[in-house]
Amino acid sequence: MKKLIAILYVIIAYGSLYPFLFSLEELSASSLIWLNINIPSIGDVLGNLLLFLPLGVAYRLSALQQGLHLSQLYTWLRPFGVVLFFAFILQVLQIGIAERDPNLIDVLSNSIGFTLGFIAINFFDRVKVSLENPxxxxxxxxxxxxxxxxxxxxxxxxxxxxxxxxxxxxxxxxxxxxxxxxxxxxxxxxxxxxxxxxxxxxxxxxxxxxxxxxxxxxxxxxxxxxxxxxxxxxxxxxxxxxxxxxxxxxxxxxxxxxxxxxxxxxxxxxxxxxxxxxxxxxxxxxxxxxxxxxxxxxxxxxxxxxxxxxxxxxxxxxxxxxxxxxxxxxxxxxxxxxxxxxxxxxxxxxxxxxxxxxxxxxxxxxxxxxxxxxxxxxxxxxxxxxxxxxxxxxSKEKNTPVFLISLLVGGYMLLYMAISLVLSLPSIPYNVRELFENNGSVLDVLLFYVFLLCIFGGGYCSANTIKEDCELRVSEFIGTQVKILLIAFIAITLAISEESLQDIIGASVYARDIFAMREESSWLASLLKILSLSMTANFVRYVEYFVRFSALIGFIYFPLLLILFWVRKKQTITNKFKVTIVSSGAIAFCYITVFINASTDNLTELIASPIAVSTAFISLSILAGLAYLIVSVKSKARLIWFPLIILISIASSWYTLNYGLEPVIVKYGQTFSAADFLLGPDRENQLSQSELVIRWSVLVLGLIFVTCFACRVSRAALNLKGHFNTALLPKESYLLYSAAGVFCLYLLYRIFGEPFHIQTISSMLDPPAQEVVKVQLQKLTNLKHAPGVITLDGKPAKDFQTALKTARAFSEINIGRGLYKASGVVTANNVKITAEPGAVIFGSASQGKGAIVAKGNNLIIDGLECHSISVPSNNGVCVRLEGRGLTLNNVYFHHAQGGLLGSPKGGDIVIQNSRFEYMGHGSFFHGVYTMAKTRLLIKNSSFLNNQTGGHEIKSRSYYTEIIESVIGSSLTRDSRLIDIPNGGQVRIENSVLVEGAYSENHDLLSWGVEGVSHDEGSIVIRNNIFIADKSYARLIAMKEEPQKLDISDNIIVGGIEGAPKAFNTFFEGRADLGIKPAPFIPNL
Structure with missing residues (x-):
């Protein structure tokens, strides 16, 4: 034990005196001043405690070895004095080391650490009583x-x-x-x-x-x-x-x-x-x-x-x-x-x-x-x-909680590794890469795992929870399926992005109808405005998503449920008949919803025969269920039948699917097949037929494996029903009562909640801009296509779409005065579009995205007016950037669903000398919406009166700069003026920002409210005029403070909280500053 104690002394001295750079100058420059007590950091205190703790343990063990006990005072005092002197000497020696900071508090921390180690053996003395061997x-x-x-x-x-x-x-x-x-x-x-x-x-x-x-x-x-x-x-x-x-x-x-x-x-x-x-x-x-x-x-x-x-x-x-x-x-x-x-x-x-x-x-x-x-x-x-x-x-008993947990954890590990492997392979379909890579966190994969278990294992649970001696209640059976599908939908919604979800099931049709009610004065429209038009539309959108998602997944879920229920020998014919009728009706509903009432062009353009495609997935689901039944039977014959089922599944589904998919599709100037679109990397790089078959085979193998695994997990879970006390779970009626109570509180807040930072009814009904917007829209809808002259690199172009399509790198497109009901896609880099005064594009969107879809880099648009752009997905914009870099100068975008939707690929987005007005028309969207990896630079521009609960500016960019601009909404029902949801560097200077009485949010600005994802975070808000026409408003909402926060030299008008009183000037109302009453918005 003495050797161990000696080694510990050496290690402690070594750590305390490292890096041993003794200096006589340090010794001569130091004096007893170092003896004053400085409070060290928490890390240093804990480090000094831990450094001496093993020494205390070693001394106590040495005392035990010698037969000494803690009750003998000498047992503790002698080593304590030695250690105290040793710690003091170390601090004295640190005087001569420039990199060290001697401190008496360190001596105290060392002593406490030694004492804790010395008495820690008492714990083991107590434990020793319960041990069969010390x-x-x-x-x-x-x-x-x-x-x-x-x-x-x-x-x-x-x-x-x-x-x-x-x-x-x-x-x-x-x-x-x-x-x-x-x-x-x-x-x-x-x-x-x-x-x-x-x-x-x-x-x-x-x-x-x-x-x-x-x-x-x-x-x-x-x-x-x-x-x-x-x-x-x-x-x-x-x-x-x-x-x-x-x-x-x-x-x-x-x-x-x-x-x-x-x-x-x-x-x-x-x-x-x-x-x-x-x-x-x-x-x-x-x-x-x-x-x-x-x-x-x-x-x-x-x-x-x-x-x-x-x-x-x-x-x-x-x-x-x-x-x-x-x-x-x-x-x-x-x-x-x-x-x-x-x-x-x-x-x-x-x-x-x-x-x-x-x-x-x-x-x-x-x-x-x-x-x-x-x-x-x-x-x-x-x-x-x-x-x-x-x-x-x-190991012998498989119906234990340990076995179930091992299945769940092992399955999640396999799924995580499979996703990691797939994403590392070349030529993966871009939809799959976008699905898992952009939002592929550990939690996302876990939620996707829950989704798979619900879809492929929920049918087994439903089929095996129906009692054999009881008559099946159809309503309860349907309710169970709705609950399982709802859990699966919530999991997949949280696991993937909404854009990926829309690619799968399509955009919401009914939410757009809800947004359209903002112009109506019926009792239903008034009720929806009380409840919040945007929130109601969002609720309707997700309900529609759930129905369409359930219908799409139903081609796999319900056939699997049916085959697993029919193989149960002891079920009555009546119950089997009821399950068959309900499942068949559900499949018919799925067919009507997915194919007849489709809301995405992926289904209408890719599928030639909906019956063949639905038959392929129904038969594949049934065969996957049979594969599980074969695996679950303990017989050598399964070694033959299981591979045979796999071969039949691959061959039959591939043949039927190819019969139902379009063999040739001409779109976006490219020719490809539906199989290439679904299984290939993209539309440009087509795969051979043999490689497509291999990819489909791997997909079918994965589906069969997931089915077998999910059913086995469900079987293990059902076998453990006696291990869990279901009485602890809340009753459904309690959940319904709780939801009703929350809804009533929400209504009360809507009526009386302005002091609680909640929008009230008084500001939700009939904003003053309603009639103004109606008149403006009437004028815009009467416009007809009356094009002017368009030139490409000085030569006349056939039309607007052709000019954009045939442009090359550094081409210049000139749009003459006229009305163009047209849209197009720019794929070349460094193209410049110059519009003469009076040149307007309206009423048309390309690729279901916007009037101008910029796939190339560094596009410049100068002098263009754009309006009346809408698409089924409710995010139709005048400019949709999919490349890198964009400059908008002297543009006027108005009365569209959105003005600009940025790209996550990077580059600078520059907006100057421009005007964005009355965006969010008929949908919940924003005037300008930029993504990460970009810089947003705005100067001398106006963003006014966004509608339907959207923001004037929403920026996910890592750097956002807004200077010498006017941002306000005194007439319409917008949300925040500027929303920076993911943080980053923000600079707002020399601008005017006005929040009207009808805004749905009391925050003028926000930063990091959806989580800070950028490395650097700073907010500089200086030399601006902020006006709030509400009785209460908050300057900026933040979930956490950035590394730098400077809000100073601003003029604050109205009841705006959140700005430092000492560094800003405050006025109670517009009149105190000589500003005209609302809805006037002052200019710079």
Whole structure:
């Protein structure tokens, strides 16, 4: 034990005096002034506590070895005095090191850490009473050290923003590196469960309590986070632990070798940015280059891993000395290899930590073993028998919660890895890549997993929950299917973007009709305005989405339900007849909704025979159900029938599907087949027929596998109904009453809620712009196509569409005075469109997107007027940017669903000397809407009177600059003037912003309200005039403060809160500043 204490003294001195750059100048310049007390950072305090804690443990163990007890005062005072003097000397020596900051508080922290370690053994004294062998305290101590390394710095945070940051790692896209982290942590947790089993059986209840506690601690403890590995690895490790017999020597050897391999490869695989790149032979230099607590926690992690490896070698009756040399050699090889690996650092200190772990296991083990007997007897005791019996019972019985959890976790792992693999392959359909890559976080994949289980396993649950001796109630049966499909719809809606959802099921038709009611004065229109027209339209949109989604999925769900129900032998003919009638009626409803009342051109243009396509999916679903039934039967014949079913499924579905799909489609100037569109990378790169067949075969195999897996999960869940207390679940009537109560509160807020930051009825009915807009629209609808002269590079062009289509790089298009009911697509780069005064495009949209669809880069539009643009998806705009870079100068966009919809590809979007007015016509959309990876630069422009609850400007750009502009809505029902939902850098200067009395939102501006996703965040709002015509308004809504916040030198008119009083000038109303009453909007 003396050797261990001596080594700990050396390590502590080494860490305290690193990097040993003593300077006589520092000593001569210093005096006793350093003795004053400075409050260090929390990380330094915790680091100093942890640094001396092992020394306290070692001294206490040494005292126990000598037969001394804590009740003897000399046992504690003598080592405490030595340690106190040692800590003081270290602070004195730090005077001569420029990089160190000597502080008496560090001496106090060191003393407290030593004391905590000294008395921590009391915990093990209590635990020893319940143990059959005192030596079992050693593996428990190793587990505790590992947990300490995972939860450093042990300081809980009450900052909501810090709590939100702790779960942000769950929002990363699928990655192979995440899979490796899960594998390494799984092996580590498997070893920790093995060590815990020497204390007590690791039951499911014990595991669940500890697992939940770990997740909560990872969320609330400062500088910790919940990653995918933190969630998944303990689950997989526990499942493997419960399903294996660890009394078997072969399993013990496999675990030992696997653990050494994981330590080796985890050191070689580069993950993340390097902390310290410089090569150095100084031990522990990589641990001492950052925060103290971070370095100490890393040392604790290494010591726990190396100690666990030593314990496993003892368990196998290997020589501890020899295994220590083996482990040290393995670590030395990995450290030398890291010299040549990017992002890794050579540190000889890890070899020293192996020696520390060896001394800890040896001396503590000898001390504990001397209390009862030798280690060999303990390995043959009842503890291993208890672990062995638990593992054997779990492996034989599959109807247990452990088996169900193993299925769920294993399936999620396979799905995550499959998505990672698919996204890494070339020539993947762009729809699939957009579906999983743009919103493919860990949570998104989890929700998609729930969706798959509901669709492919919900039918099995429904078919097997109907009692055999009871008559089926049709209403309850239909209600069950609606609930399952609703859960699946909610999961898929949260997992993918709304644009992807619209690509699958089409846009909402009825929501557009709701928006159109804003111009009506009927009682229904008035009621909808009270409830909020935009919110009602959104609700209707998602209800329609749910119906169309259920109809589309119904071609798979209901046939699968039908086949699984019919194979149940004990069901009555009456029940089977009822299920058949309901399922057949549902399939007919699906056909009518999907094909006859289709709202997307994907179905009308890609499908030649709806009957053939629906037949293909119905037969495929039935065959997938038969495949599961064959697999579930314990017979050798399934080895023949299962592959045969797969071949029949592939052949029949491919033949039927090709018969139902369009063989040739001419669109956007390209020729392709429907199969190419669905299975190929894009419309331009077509695949051979054999490659299409291979892709379809893989898709069918995946569908059959998912069906079999989801049905097996459902079967396991149904077998566990007795394990769960369903009485704890809330009754449906309670949920309905709660929803009704929330709705009533919402109505009260709508009527009396302006002080609560909620829009009231008085400002929802008949805004003054209603009649004005009607008159304007009447004039616009009477316009007829009267084109002028269009030239392309100085030569006459046939029409507007042809000019855009045939333009080349750096072409110039001139639009003469006239009315053009036309639209087009620009694919070339650096094209300039110049419109003469009086040149107007209106009433037409290309590709269901907008009047001008800019697929090329750096388009310039000068002098153009555009209006009356609408599309079924409610986001028709004058300009739809799909390339990089756009400049709008002197344009006038008005009375359309939207003015500009940006691209996520990057580039600058410049708007200057322009006017956007009365956007959001007939739909919920915005005047300008830009995406991430772009810069939005606005100067000397006006954005006025957006309608139907949209924003004048909505920018997801990482940089947004608005200067010398006017943004206001004194006549219409808009939302915020400027919405910056994802944060970033914002600059608003020398502008006028007016919020009218009819705005649906009391915030003039917002920043980061949907979550900050940009690295840099700053807000500069200076030299502006803000006017609010409401009794209450808020300048800016923020969920978190940016790195820089400057709101100063502004003139605030009206009841606007949120601007610093000391740096801005405030007026109670317009009259105090001499501004005309509303609806007047002042100019610059």
């Amino acid at each position: 030596i079992a305290m050693l593996p428990i101590a190793i587990v505790i050290v590992y947990l300490l390394s995972q939860l450093a710095p042990f300081l809980p945070s009450i900052d909501f923003q810090a709590l939100k940051h702790s779960i942000k790692p769950l929002l990363v896209a699928p990655s192979a590196s995440n899979v490796w982290l899960v594998l390494f942590n799984t092996v580590t947790w498997l070893v920790m469960f093995r060590l815990l089993s020497f204390w007590r059986p690791v039951t499911l209840t014990f595991f669940v309590v500890g697992y939940i506690g770990l997740l909560v601690a990872k969320v609330v403890i400062y500088q910790n986070s919940v990653t995918w590995a933190v969630i998944i690895a303990p689950l997989i490790g526990y499942l493997i632990f419960r399903l294996r017999d660890w009394h078997d020597d072969r399993n013990q050897k496999q675990l030992y070798v696997l653990f050494l391999a994981s330590i080796f490869f985890s050191s070689l695989i580069s993950a993340g940015k390097p902390i310290h790149n410089a090569f150095s032979m100084l031990p522990f230099h990589s641990y001492l280059s950052g925060q103290v607590y971070a370095g100490v926690s890393t040392i604790l992690l290494k010591v726990s891993l190396f100690s666990a490896a030593m314990w496993l070698s003892l368990e196998l009756k290997y020589s501890l000395h020899r295994q220590a040399y083996v482990l040290a050699g393995l670590v030395l090889i990995t450290e030398c290899s890291q010299i040549f690996i990017s992002g890794r650092t050579f540190d000889i200190g890890d070899v020293v930590l192996v020696g520390v772990a060896f001394l800890l296991v040896r001396h503590i083990g000898d001390l504990l073993a001397s209390m009862l007997g030798n280690v060999t007897e303990y390995y043959n005791s009842q503890t291993q028998d208890r672990v062995s019996k638990t593992a054997i019972s779990c």
